[in-house]
Amino acid sequence: MRSLDWELLPSFLAVARAGSLRAGADLLHTNYGTVNRNIQSLEASYGVALFLRSHKGFTLTEAGEALLPFAEQAEDVIINARKRVEGLDKTEAGTLRFSVTPTFAYDVITPIISRFQEAYPDIQVELRLTTAVENINKDETDVSLRAAYDVSGDVVARKLYPMAVGIYASKSYIDTTFAKAGPQGAGLSWIGFPDSAQYSNMISQSPFPHADMRHMVSDGYMRLRLLRENCGISYLPVVFEQFFPDLCRVPGTKLELGQSLWIVLHADLRKTVRVRRFVDFLAGALMDMRRDMQGELFRR
Missing domain, CATH: 1.10.10.10 (Winged helix-like DNA-binding domain superfamily/Winged helix DNA-binding domain)
Structure with a gap:
C-alpha cells in the first residue's frame, strides 16, 4: 500500500x-x-x-x-x-478526550473538572459534549460518562450506581395548569424524547398517561429549559433539584431508580497514567455525589 x-x-x-x-x-x-x-x-x-x-x-x-x-x-x-x-504512557501530563452529555456537563461535571485541574495541572481534558454514544473502539473518544442499564462491547466499564429520577415541572406550571387538569393528567403536557419506546412506556405507567406529548427533544439541557419555561412535565434526575430550585417534583409522585452511571474507557488505556488519574478522580467525585443523585432513595 x-x-x-x-x-x-x-x-x-x-x-x-x-x-x-x-x-x-x-x-x-x-x-x-x-x-x-x-x-x-x-x-x-x-x-x-x-x-x-x-x-x-x-x-x-x-x-x-x-x-x-x-x-x-x-x-x-x-x-x-x-x-x-x-497505554505505555507513564506521565501525569497530556490530553485526554472525555465525552459526556450536555445535561450533566454544565452543572455536574464542570465543578469536577475545576477540581481536577487544580490537582493535575499538566493534564488537559478535551470535553466532547454529545448525546450520542461515541465509539471508544473506533477512537472517537478516550473516556465516556454514560447513563445506561448495561454497557457492552470490548471496553472497560466502571459501574457506579443507579440514579433516581422523578417527574418534574416548574412551580408556576404546578400552581396553574395542574389545578385545571383532568383525570390521569388530561390537559397536561409531557416533554419527551423523540422516537423513544422506553420513554413512552414510562409515561403509560406514570400517574399521567392521558397527558399529551407536546414537545420532544433529545438534548437534556433543552428539556430543562422547557420545564423552566412552564412548557410541561418531564422525567428528570433528582440531582437537578439542587441546581434549579424553580423546578419541583410533581406532588404525589415518587422517585424511582433508573439507569446507572458508567465510566467507560478503552482497555488499552487502563495503564495510561493521565487516563487512570482522571477516571479515578471522576469516579471518586461522582461517588461523593451519590446522596444527591439518589435523593430519598439513597442507602449506604
Missing part, C-alpha cells in the same frame, strides 16, 4: 459511511473540499472509480465495495496501535 493511501483512506471510509461528501467531512471535522480532493486523489491512484455520484449522494462501486473491508482493517490496525502505545 502506497504511503499516500494512509492519508486518503479516512476520507474514503467517511464518505462510504455517511453517503455524501459533506456528511463525510462532518465525520472527520474537516471541510467538503478536502474530502472531495482526497477521494479524487485516491481514485486516480487506483485508476478506478470508487463511488457512483448522483443527486441522492455517493454509493460504492464494485471497486469501492472491494476496498471497504481492507480500509476498515487498516483503520482498526492504526487505532489499536495508537491505543497500545498510549
